[in-house]
Amino acid sequence: MKTVERLGAIVWKEWLQVFRDPSALMIAFVLPAILLFIFGFGLSLDVTDVKTGVVLEDASPLARSFYNSLDASKYIEVKFYAERTEAELAMRDEIIRAVVVVPNDFTKRISQGEIGVVQILTDGGDTNLAFIVENYLRAAFMKWTSLRLRETGEGGLAGKIDLETKTMYNPAQITRHSLIPGSIAMILAIIGTLLTALVVAREWERGTMEATLAASVGKFEMFVGKFIPYFLLGLAAAIGGLFLSKLLFDVPFRGSFAAYLLSSSVFLLVATTQGIFISSICRDQSVASQVAVLSGFLPNFILSGAIFEIDAMPKIIQLVTYIFPARYYVVCLQTIFMAGDVWLLLLTQIGYMCVIGAVVVCAAILKTPKRL
Amino acid sequence: MLGSIRRVWRLFLKEVIIALGTPKTRNILIVPQIIELVMFSFAVSLDVTNVRLGVVNLDSGVESSTFLLSFGTKPVFKEVRYYQSYEELKEAIEQREIFAGLAVPNDFSARMLSKDETAKVQFLVDGRRANASAILGGYVAQITQTYGVQAAFQNANGEPMTSGPVVRRWFNPNLIARNSFMPGLICLITTTVGIMVSALSISREREMGTFEQLLVTPASPIEIVAGKMIAAVFLATGSVLLITAIVIFGFKLPLQGSFGLMLLTTITYLASIVSIGLMISSLSTTQQQSTLGAFIFIPPAIMLSGFAAPIENMPYWLKACTVVNPVRWEMEAMRGLFLRGTSTEAIIACLIPLAIVAAVSLLAAIYMFKRRME
Numbered sequence: 030m031k032t033v034e035r036l037g038a039i040v041w042k043e044w045l046q047v048f049r050d051p052s053a054l055m056i057a058f059v060l061p062a063i064l065l066f067i068f069g070f071g072l073s074l075d076v077t078d079v080k081t082g083v084v085l086e087d088a089s090p091l092a093r094s095f096y097n098s099l100d101a102s103k104y105i106e107v108k109f110y111a112e113r114t115e116a117e118l119a120m121r122d123e124i125i126r127a128v129v130v131v132p133n134d135f136t137k138r139i140s141q142g143e144i145g146v147v148q149i150l151t152d153g154g155d156t157n158l159a160f161i162v163e164n165y166l167r168a169a170f171m172k173w174t175s176l177r178l179r180e181t182g183e184g185g186l187a188g189k190i191d192l193e194t195k196t197m198y199n200p201a202q203i204t205r206h207s208l209i210p211g212s213i214a215m216i217l218a219i220i221g222t223l224l225t226a227l228v229v230a231r232e233w234e235r236g237t238m239e240a241t242l243a244a245s246v247g248k249f250e251m252f253v254g255k256f257i258p259y260f261l262l263g264l265a266a267a268i269g270g271l272f273l274s275k276l277l278f279d280v281p282f283r284g285s286f287a288a289y290l291l292s293s294s295v296f297l298l299v300a301t302t303q304g305i306f307i308s309s310i311c312r313d314q315s316v317a318s319q320v321a322v323l324s325g326f327l328p329n330f331i332l333s334g335a336i337f338e339i340d341a342m343p344k345i346i347q348l349v350t351y352i353f354p355a356r357y358y359v360v361c362l363q364t365i366f367m368a369g370d371v372w373l374l375l376l377t378q379i380g381y382m383c384v385i386g387a388v389v390v391c392a393a394i395l396k397t398p399k400r401l
Numbered sequence: 402m403l404g405s406i407r408r409v410w411r412l413f414l415k416e417v418i419i420a421l422g423t424p425k426t427r428n429i430l431i432v433p434q435i436i437e438l439v440m441f442s443f444a445v446s447l448d449v450t451n452v453r454l455g456v457v458n459l460d461s462g463v464e465s466s467t468f469l470l471s472f473g474t475k476p477v478f479k480e481v482r483y484y485q486s487y488e489e490l491k492e493a494i495e496q497r498e499i500f501a502g503l504a505v506p507n508d509f510s511a512r513m514l515s516k517d518e519t520a521k522v523q524f525l526v527d528g529r530r531a532n533a534s535a536i537l538g539g540y541v542a543q544i545t546q547t548y549g550v551q552a553a554f555q556n557a558n559g560e561p562m563t564s565g566p567v568v569r570r571w572f573n574p575n576l577i578a579r580n581s582f583m584p585g586l587i588c589l590i591t592t593t594v595g596i597m598v599s600a601l602s603i604s605r606e607r608e609m610g611t612f613e614q615l616l617v618t619p620a621s622p623i624e625i626v627a628g629k630m631i632a633a634v635f636l637a638t639g640s641v642l643l644i645t646a647i648v649i650f651g652f653k654l655p656l657q658g659s660f661g662l663m664l665l666t667t668i669t670y671l672a673s674i675v676s677i678g679l680m681i682s683s684l685s686t687t688q689q690q691s692t693l694g695a696f697i698f699i700p701p702a703i704m705l706s707g708f709a710a711p712i713e714n715m716p717y718w719l720k721a722c723t724v725v726n727p728v729r730w731e732m733e734a735m736r737g738l739f740l741r742g743t744s745t746e747a748i749i750a751c752l753i754p755l756a757i758v759a760a761v762s763l764l765a766a767i768y769m770f771k772r773r774m775e
Binding site for chain 2: 052055072153156163166195203208231323343374
């Protein structure tokens with residue numbers, strides 16, 4: 030009974046502390062909204078209507094027919110250039126991002142049985158865009174070639190292949206729909222880790238921690254008492270984030286609220302505990318905020334798979350991503366938002382987060398000081 | 402005038418001594434930047450590699466297996482897994498066992514060999530990772546169409562086709578993602594260092610009580626701000642130069658433009674960032690509030706700079722907002738200097754908005770600081 034009473038007192042004290050400090054409230058409520066807004070509007074990797082210059086050095090009907098096959102597509106927007114140098118200058122100035130050159134001996138070489146007679150130039154400054162445009166242009170040229178071979182009968186017994194691409198859960202390939210769920214992980218990490226680390230470290234700096242320690246509070250009570258208020262704040266932000274992303278960005282939400290709440294709680298458990306742990310070790314706001322950013326915000330931004338591809342990272346960094354809960358949480362979020370409640374997958378991911386959580390909680394309780 | 406310069410010099414020395422005096426504060430200028438650089442440079446990539454591909458082949462002909470072979474041999478695919486039915490394939494994607502799958506119907510070979518019919522293949526990809534699914538979709542389309550032409554060519558000529566379209570990629574011939582992110586990364590690190598050395602500098606003194614001591618010195622508010630600002634720019638420039646050296650010599654990304662121009666843009670940029678940091682600092686009474694301020698500034702400024710996603714993709718009103726964002730201009734200048742070898746005029750075109758932002762934010766910082774003191 031005593032424990033519950035003491036716990037209640039600590040929770041109440043932390044609660045007052047948060048609600049009486051405008052800057053803590055800003056971190057908890059205003060910052061998530063701003064971040065979600067910026068991520069939602071500012072972060073899109075969609076590759077559509079890429080400005081592509083086409084230079085027709087050969088104006089024969091054959092060259093024209095290739096040009097026409099390029100014209101109608103959602104990926105590129107064709108701009109016509111008379112001279113190759115003109116198109117190259119436009120590419121240097123970033124007016125266009127790719128150039129297709131149909132050389133003046135196009136017809137002649139094709140009649141000699143050559144296949145790859147066009148030249149493709151792309152702007153490697155943006156590798157993502159360059160790769161997509163390059164593949165699109167190559168595929169378009171090959172498709173045109175196979176149609177041509179079939180018409181002229183040159184292909185003998187050979188085939189046109191129709192590839193029907195079905196993008197599951199996201200037929201229009203809107204990148205925002207997977208980036209916004211991913212950014213919720215980032216936002217919760219800021220609240221859970223950064224806010225908690227800062228507020229608790231300030232107590233050390235100001236010496237008010239001594240006053241709390243003088244009370245007869247056990248390690249465990251101390252930890253839980255600090256944990257509950259920030260955990261609840263994080264949960265509030267998670268619900269707010271869901272609400273905002275539905276309202277502003279029309280992101281699908283095919284899973285259940287229960288699944289969302291469950292996975293978010295487990296993630297916040299780790300993030301908040303991490304914040305308490307950091308503050309117990311650092312005891313200094315500027316160092317604590319540095320450590321919180323390095324171990325909380327950055328890994329959630331880079332190593333979570335929300336934006337950047339984990340599969341493309343070197344082996345050793347891929348291994349590092351397993352330590353941070355963000356990786357699992359992002360999978361949960363993307364699945365709940367886009368695919369629905371795939372319980373087998375969700376529970377496995379939540380299970381991994383629980384394991385990490387158990388380790389961090391033990392470390393934090395051990396490190397929660399009872400003495401100065 | 403001379404006295405003023407001497408006072409600013411003294412304040413500058415004081416700030417530098419505080420920053421370099423203890424190991425803890427010294428390390429903050431070096432360690433996080435190196436961690437950020439290494440972590441980012443290896444991890445930041447939008448490439449699609451190591452893909453696990455699932456295959457359902459209901460066709461028993463030779464054509465389908467050679468077709469599927471043309472995927473299995475591509476380095477993008479780490480592993481090819483076989484499934485018995487379309488449903489199993491979908492289930493595997495749902496559980497994230499595989500990222501994408503190809504389904505070949507039972508009449509594939511027959512249709513490939515017939516003159517008028519079109520062979521059909523279905524490609525399924527996990528749209529939960531939208532960008533990766535778009536990249537892989539384009540790549541698979543390219544392989545498929547190339548295979549079709551190849552098969553036609555081989556049928557007609559009896560020998561494999563050797564030539565495809567000639568592709569050249571400018572600025573980054575091997576499309577190494579790290580090379581195109583690296584200049585932006587330097588800019589990102591410059592931003593965090595610049596904010597870090599300035600945002601806490603006034604609020605820390607206020608919290609520790611040394612601010613009052615500053616106020617009783619003969620230095621005027623402008624001199625105090627100048628001293629803090631010059632010191633912050635000086636320290637951050639040192640830290641940035643170290644990072645740049647690692648990029649040039651360690652990661653072997655050559656500087657295409659001139660070093661002098663790079664230094665000039667960096668210092669101009671830091672002047673604007675440090676002014677913003679001092680503004681945040683004079684607005685806040687505690688370090689926690691300064692940190693919060695930094696967090697309200699940094700992520701949006703980075704997001705709206707074109708670092709992770711192109712500015713072209715933003716809605717027009719947001720695109721308009723990026724004009725006042727100094728990070729955007731520095732990002733553009735760094736990419737020009739390192740990657741594209743842009744002309745001096747183009748770099749100066751970035752320097753002008755940077756200088757304007759720096760001047761405006763410096764005036765604002767001085768104004769806020771003066772108001773704070775009264």
